[in-house]
Amino acid sequence: MQSAYQMVVIGAGPAGMAAAQTAARQGVEVAVIDEQPHPGGQIYRNVNASPLADIDLLGKDYVFGRQLVQGFEYAHLDYFANSGVWFLDRAGELGIVQDGVHRRVSAQRIVIACGAQERAMPFPGWDKAGVMTAGAAQILMKSAAMVPSEAPVLAGNGPLLLLLAWQYLRAGVRLRAIVDTAQSANRWPALRYFPQAIAASDYLFKGLKLVSAIRRARVPWFREASDLRALGEERLSALHFTCRGKPQHIDTTLLLLHQGVIPALQIAAAAGCETRWNSLQQCWQPQVDDWGQSSVDSVFVAGDAAGIGGARAAWLGGQLAGLQLAHQLGLIDAVKRDKLAQPIRKARARHLAIRPFLDTWYRVAESSLVPGDETLACRCEEVSVGEIRTLAAMGCTGPNQAKAFTRCGMGPCQGRFCGSTVEQVFASETAASPQQIGRFNTRPPLKPVTLGQIAGIAHNEQR
Amino acid sequence: MFKILGDTGEHLVVELDGDEVTVPAGVSVAAALLYLDRIPTRHSVVNGLPRAPYCMMGVCFECLIEVDGVVDQRACQLQVRAGQRLRRQLATSKVESA
Numbered sequence: 214m215q216s217a218y219q220m221v222v223i224g225a226g227p228a229g230m231a232a233a234q235t236a237a238r239q240g241v242e243v244a245v246i247d248e249q250p251h252p253g254g255q256i257y258r259n260v261n262a263s264p265l266a267d268i269d270l271l272g273k274d275y276v277f278g279r280q281l282v283q284g285f286e287y288a289h290l291d292y293f294a295n296s297g298v299w300f301l302d303r304a305g306e307l308g309i310v311q312d313g314v315h316r317r318v319s320a321q322r323i324v325i326a327c328g329a330q331e332r333a334m335p336f337p338g339w340d341k342a343g344v345m346t347a348g349a350a351q352i353l354m355k356s357a358a359m360v361p362s363e364a365p366v367l368a369g370n371g372p373l374l375l376l377l378a379w380q381y382l383r384a385g386v387r388l389r390a391i392v393d394t395a396q397s398a399n400r401w402p403a404l405r406y407f408p409q410a411i412a413a414s415d416y417l418f419k420g421l422k423l424v425s426a427i428r429r430a431r432v433p434w435f436r437e438a439s440d441l442r443a444l445g446e447e448r449l450s451a452l453h454f455t456c457r458g459k460p461q462h463i464d465t466t467l468l469l470l471h472q473g474v475i476p477a478l479q480i481a482a483a484a485g486c487e488t489r490w491n492s493l494q495q496c497w498q499p500q501v502d503d504w505g506q507s508s509v510d511s512v513f514v515a516g517d518a519a520g521i522g523g524a525r526a527a528w529l530g531g532q533l534a535g536l537q538l539a540h541q542l543g544l545i546d547a548v549k550r551d552k553l554a555q556p557i558r559k560a561r562a563r564h565l566a567i568r569p570f571l572d573t574w575y576r577v578a579e580s581s582l583v584p585g586d587e588t589l590a591c592r593c594e595e596v597s598v599g600e601i602r603t604l605a606a607m608g609c610t611g612p613n614q615a616k617a618f619t620r621c622g623m624g625p626c627q628g629r630f631c632g633s634t635v636e637q638v639f640a641s642e643t644a645a646s647p648q649q650i651g652r653f654n655t656r657p658p659l660k661p662v663t664l665g666q667i668a669g670i671a672h673n674e675q676r
Numbered sequence: 677m678f679k680i681l682g683d684t685g686e687h688l689v690v691e692l693d694g695d696e697v698t699v700p701a702g703v704s705v706a707a708a709l710l711y712l713d714r715i716p717t718r719h720s721v722v723n724g725l726p727r728a729p730y731c732m733m734g735v736c737f738e739c740l741i742e743v744d745g746v747v748d749q750r751a752c753q754l755q756v757r758a759g760q761r762l763r764r765q766l767a768t769s770k771v772e773s774a
């Protein structure tokens with residue numbers, strides 16, 4: 214690893230790979246830093262190094278990632294796998310831990326392309342051993358060819374839950390039930406966005422294909438489910454819920470949850486990028502212009518890290534960032550940049566056309582975002598929703614003060630999973646919007662790093 | 677609780693809580709623990725609640741485990757290696773070592 218690059222990209226998912234390749238093609242000196250052993254991000258994880266005998270099992274959209282990863286592997290750039298960023302600043306200094314060794318790198322420009330994370334789905338018992346995210350289940354399939362050995366329950370709301378069900382059925386996994394928390398009341402408001410969604414009708418057809426395959430397999434499908442509660446002592450034993458007014462009980466040792474994804478904001482927030490609340494997508498996102506440049510001039514945010522748009526839009530968004538960076542670094546003029554960008558913008562707009570429809574159709578119910586008092590908001594420090602609610606009622610000024618009072622958000626995950634719940638509880642208690650409430654401050658270290666690793670910097674720099 | 681599809685791949689031997697166990701090669705430590713059905717993988721420090729891997733992508737820190745004598749490593753972000761010494765951070769094992 215050199216000690217300085219023109220451009221450092223954080224994340225080797227579709228947006229990061231695209232930004233890096235596009236800029237490198239124009240002659241920019243690029244390094245890509247990624248936490249995984251192989252490029253592709255979570256969406257295309259292991260696509261070119263799959264342990265599966267047949268990757269078609271996961272569907273066409275996954276297989277599509279092959280060509281993207283191949284192009285990336287041939288690009289003229291430095292790629293660092295198994296590497297995490299634990300520190301960065303506006304001046305372009307980055308602290309990186311690769312395989313336990315700390316290094317410092319400086320960059321004229323940084324592209325943050327660290328994708329999305331699962332939105333928390335808090336309810337009583339969501340912290341039990343045996344409750345996992347749908348994304349985790351997909352990672353096990355992609356990276357280890359692992360599927361449940363006993364029929365799991367899938368619960369929540371959103372396209373990924375249906376995709377997982379479809380993939381499991383193709384892999385011969387039986388499903389115990391789908392406990393669907395989607396609200397039929399969202400359908401009318403969603404129809405308003407239907408005409409524009411037709412431009413991306415391939416997404417609609419795909420959705421219909423998934424639903425009909427699940428129906429054909431006769432998976433018990435509980436709609437409009439609410440009041441979920443996971444039971445069990447040392448590990449999960451059952452799920453309780455209400456469906457159309459009737460209490461239901463299903464014995465299971467594996468419960469897979471999903472209620473949408475949100476931008477992984479940690480690194481952008483630590484870099485000082487301005488963020489805003491997106492009320493349609495019910496999450497925070499960094500403020501970026503239509504090239505992905507953030508409020509900090511030297512920092513770009515691309516792909517789902519800048520707002521949820523899906524893998525294909527992320528790939529195209531990454532290309533736009535790469536072009537603008539090549540321009541700002543003096544390698545292409547504005548005319549060439551705009552000429553290259555025009556078809557990319559057009560294609561990206563088509564992929565994004567489906568989002569308002571999906572975001573509204575799968576809008577998460579208030580009761581799922583602001584659960585009852587006994588639910589754990591912060592799993593790390595074991596702070597309940599009730600404690601946060603009491604603080605809000607007592608006039609606590611917001612998430613950062615709540616942190617000082619309860620240690621909520623101060624555990625090892627640094628608020629990545631409790632942040633949204635804490636904000637939502639404050640917002641509902643004080644009848645304010647999350648934008649007014651604000652979010653947890655983010656400070657380095659962004660990843661665990663030992664003093665020994667930091668002390669080793671000078672040593673590594675001499676080598 | 678998880679199995680490998682068409683399991684014909686390589687395996688290797690690691691030490692888990694003092695016993696030798698066979699796990700698939702090329703997977704994360706967290707995946708290996710799920711394959712062995714050894715959950716919970718830890719008890720929480722605050723109230724001793726049983727926990728296990730949750731996100732598998734390095735975000736939640738639920739999968740913390742002791743690896744080769746170093747505690748609080750994210751099992752989902754580490755690959756299994758032959759001879760690795762893994763120890764679940766369970767309340768009972770804490771009592772034993774005290």
Ligand code: FES
Pocket residue numbers: 706728729730731732733734735736737738739740750751752753
């Ligand atoms: S399972 Fe979430 S960090 Fe490892």
